[in-house]
Amino acid sequence: MLDDAAPRARDSSMILDLVANGLGLAVLVWDRDDRLLFAARAVLGLFPISPSFLEPGTRLRDYLGALYDAGLGSGIPVEGNRRRVGREEWISNRLSLHWRERFESVERMARRSWISTSNRRLSNGIGIVLLSDLTQQKLHEEELQQDRERVELTERILDELPNAVCVKDRNLNYVAVNKAFCDMHGMSASALLGRSVWDLVDAEFAERYENSDRDVLENGTRHVAPQQIVTADGEDLWTIVHKFRVGKPADGLLVTYFSDVTPLIDGFGPLGMEGSGAALVPRGAIDRFEPAQNLYDPFKALDVSSLVETPAIQLPVEVAYRLRILLVTSCPTLERRFADALAELSCDVGIVNSFAMLKDLNEALAGIALSPNLILYDESLGAPPPGPFDALPHLPVSLHLAPRDLAAQIMAAGLSSQEVVGDIHAQAAGLAPVAQPQTAIDVLVAEDNDINQIVFAQILEGLGLSFKIAVNGEEAVAFWRSHHPKLILMDLAMPVMDGHAAIRTIRASEEQEAQEPTPIVIVTTQAADMEAAEMAALAVPARLMKPVSPERVEALFHRFAAGQPAAERIAP
Structure with missing residues (x-):
């Protein structure tokens, strides 16, 4: 058909072919009788068909049949129809699509090959087909999707872990945290990411943690330490903290894993041992746990509007600053824990290591007319034997009793604030208790x-x-x-x-x-x-x-x- 075409027409075809190749497109042009006017050489790079089907004058039907035979018909059918169709039906469907004013599709030629087709039918009946290879783009999208799925799977696995996990970058900012870590701090992941330990704990602990973090990142040595953490809800978390580096020193990440051993610590019985038989844990192991982060904020936790459902965590002022409490324990950790809690409640605290010391203490207090109002004793010591303070209320305490619950326990002991006031005023004066004058109240x-x-x-x-x-x-x-x-x-x-x-x-x-x-x-x-x-x-x-x-x-x-x-x- 074009054998006698003028040299100018051949030059135009050559220029069009160069332009299409420069744009990364394969171009086909059909006349109103569905015969090929022009086909860029790039079409052969997309479809494994014979060059004879790209000769000017080739019928559109013959070209489509060659595409079907080359495997395009086994790819993804157009318009979401996944029913496998025969050769003639497929060719007929394609002919109707070519006569649409505009049609676009993305089809898979082979398992890992995608072709984008864009058809335009002009008002004069000329049809233009633009073809482009999307294989690399599709492979990249698949890789990104797989990466997203792997990240989501990893996040789900981390969130299902019962122990807290966090990851820090070279600047020691949090870049990944799991649900247990968020619960420990009482914060959401979005509130933690991008922050550092300096934003979460006291400066003393933050400096200590940062020093060990940098040592692990720079030297690659693993860090293991037993720590006692007070979580955001006021509970004690006894944990073994593991820190290790992932990657090279220049671009490594710091992973911190908190291994929760609280059930073992809470399981210590009256004899200070866990379990029975050969599986015994000595009570002295508790003293190896270092006091660490205190993430509990009593002001944040105290919601006056919901106090009907939640008991208060402080003693009434009238009771708190007048109480004298005696703590009996031989455990240094329990001593530090409840001495601090009682001090926060403005109570006067005395500490003895055994019940045997109570008699000597009673004689010493008798000389100055002072005595405690309440006895707190370590339940691991057993029941208190008969002694000089039998008339006083006695409360057992243990390491699994949260300090925030201590105020409610003291009030539950049945102490009367009026009796305490009279008793302490009388003791301070070295006299027997006398009735206090009654005053007007609001x-x-x-x-x-x-x-x-x-x-x-x-x-x-x-x-x-x-x-x-x-x-x-x-x-x-x-x-x-x-x-x-x-x-x-x-x-x-x-x-x-x-x-x-x-x-x-x-x-x-x-x-x-x-x-x-x-x-x-x-x-x-x-x-x-x-x-x-x-x-x-x-x-x-x-x-x-x-x-x-x-x-x-x-x-x-x-x-x-x-x-x-x-x-x-x-x-x-």
Whole structure:
């Protein structure tokens, strides 16, 4: 067809071929009768077909048949149709696609060979086909996908590990952490990555960790050390820390693995041994653990709005700074741990190594009229024998008791703050205990639930109000008589005497003695516990619904007890 074409046409074809080759494309041009006008030589590099099928004048049907026979028909069919089709059906489908105004596809020629096809049919019927080899691009995408899958698999494996793992770069910044490491710090992975140990722990520990990190990175020596870590939730983590370098010194990474041995430490029995038979762990091994990171932040952990569900971690101020506590233990680790915890609670602490020393201590204290209010003893020493402090409350402690739970344990021992005040004042004066003068207070709380008592104590201390807590209605009436509170928060469901009876008793006494009514707010979980008519008859102006909040308590105090005249204070 082109045998008699002018030299200019041949030159045009040559230029077009050079341009297509420079662009990395294989170009085919078809006329309106589907006969080949031009085919770039690069087409032969894409398809293993005979050059005769690229001669000008070749029918499109014959060219497509050659492609099918060369293996394109066994590749990925167009438009997502994965049904294997026959030769004639495949050719017919391709002919219809060539007459679309625009069509694009990516097809696999062989197992690892991809071709991109872009068809354009012009308004004058001329069809242009642009072909390009995407094999390298597709192989690169496959490699990236495999790398992503390997990274995701590695991350899943690390997150499933029960022990904490972290990876640092040459600058000792965290570049990878697993879930256990995040839980240990109480932070998310995004908050940890890119930071250093200086952002997480005290400077003393940060400098120590960084020195060992650099030694491992520079020298390649493994570092192993037993450490006692306080996690973000206040629990002790007894761990063996392993550090090692991965890679060469110039571009190596530091991997730190925390091997958790807490179950072994917590398993020490009364004789200071773990297990039975030949598998025994000596108690002295505990002393090899160095105090390390303290990741617990009591201010961050304390959420006043949720104190109804979570016991407080501090003693009320009135109790804490007056308590004298004696700790009996021969374990240096337990001694350091609870001495620090008691000091944070503002308690005076004395320490002896055995029960046998209690007698000598009692004689020494008798000379200065001082004695402890509570005995804490290491439960591994066994039950305390009869001795001079038998009348005092005794609490067993162990290494698996978290320091944050110590305050609640002390309060649960049944110590009365009023008894402690009188006893310690008397001892300081070298006299026998005498009853203390009763003083007016801001708030009287009548509540029998231990958790709610701690909640109210935390809230009222935070508001700077003086208070007393009665555990039943009878005690509430007694405290009302002796302390003249400005406001009473009265729970209705209490033992001995319930809240209804306590309110009636107080109101009857006020009327008999012509006293000004004390504002009483009932504390309840049900609004119908006291009818409006009964509240009005007993001059109960308001309800406080559980769970309580500091804002609501403060508002009630300012409304009813912050110095207003009596008529305004009790007005509903």
